[in-house]
Amino acid sequence: MSIEDSIIEDGSGREPLVPKAVVSRLSLYLRELQHLSRSEQKTISSSKLGRALGFTAAQVRKDFAYFGQFGYPGIGYRCDELIEQIKKILGTNKTWPVVLVGCGNMGQALLGYRGFAKQGFDVVAVVDVDKGVLGKTYQGLVVDHIDLLPEIVKRHSLRVAILAVPATAAADAADQILKSGITGILNFAPVTLNVPKNVSLIEVDLAMELEQLAFSVFQKNQGQ
């Protein structure tokens, strides 16, 4: 995740829309609201929502103001309503069909990852180049050759690919993904990809999680 205050551009060359940091905070608000909703809390004020996450009430209101007016005077936000609004803003209120590129260990692990479906990502096709997996069925999906990607993308109107190939194969696989018309890549390959400006790229990097864990364990050991 990036906390940069850089801007998400829409590739149209028009005025940029929303700072990345705001979109990151939307994810955090959503997580907190879902937590509140599970605890059967119906409403929350901007100051309490902010306090739970370390932001000011003004920051919370400013963030939501990019997208509309969601609070009620004297009530605050209605949790379930705001959850739906944020999902609508993020685009996770609908299902995104996606193709998984790479069906090795990481790919197979991701096929079993329930979080994709929970966030509205539905893996509808799997491609690879390895004869060891081509034609085999994983989680109900037959592995096709990556050369079929353009057809698959067209048939399912795909926008998004999950890239889970070894580092050495990543650049070639990314080329084929981009040629097929895909405009969003979630990259699990441990390499940095260069993609055109109109393509969205999210690199999954565990470095930060590992550093936070190291720091936390380190601190606790010093306390002993």
Place this chain on the structure above:
Amino acid sequence: MSIEDSIIEDGSGREPLVPKAVVSRLSLYLRELQHLSRSEQKTISSSKLGRALGFTAAQVRKDFAYFGQFGYPGIGYRCDELIEQIKKILGTNKTWPVVLVGCGNMGQALLGYRGFAKQGFDVVAVVDVDKGVLGKTYQGLVVDHIDLLPEIVKRHSLRVAILAVPATAAADAADQILKSGITGILNFAPVTLNVPKNVSLIEVDLAMELEQLAFSVFQKNQGQ
């Protein structure tokens, strides 16, 4: 990752040490400094470092002030020196031996993940309960039964475990991890674990990455 302004406690009951948000930002500074160092930039000012990440110069200086005085008047920070200092603060300047709990698809994918070694995490043992993998060798490591965990933890002086078992097995595996004396868990199982306060827990959750990707692709499609 959490951007909460909550505090990382050291479990000793003493005054808490450093806000989590500061530790998160240390990871971002480190990433940017490593990028600069690869571009052979020798020094950087707090304002330029902040600007690259969307923070003010004051924020940058305040964050580092928790840990000491790292800048030079009229020069700024020396990139390579600050990289080493941050690694030392985070505890990633040394090698952490870790045990991988779970050697299914996710576990095997993680065994092949080079990022762990890069951050100083060295997987020295693998445990599971599945007869299909017990006794087999993956990346040079023989899979032991999870019941051997206390011995393994003692033999290697382990502090950290990576949990990569299916959701249904996560609670039991976490129990065995905690009983073995481990004090830090990196959890890839898609469940929320409850751990004692003296245990560090980092939950790897792809939800945020998926939401950021959805939003970005969504915006670009609207621009068409």
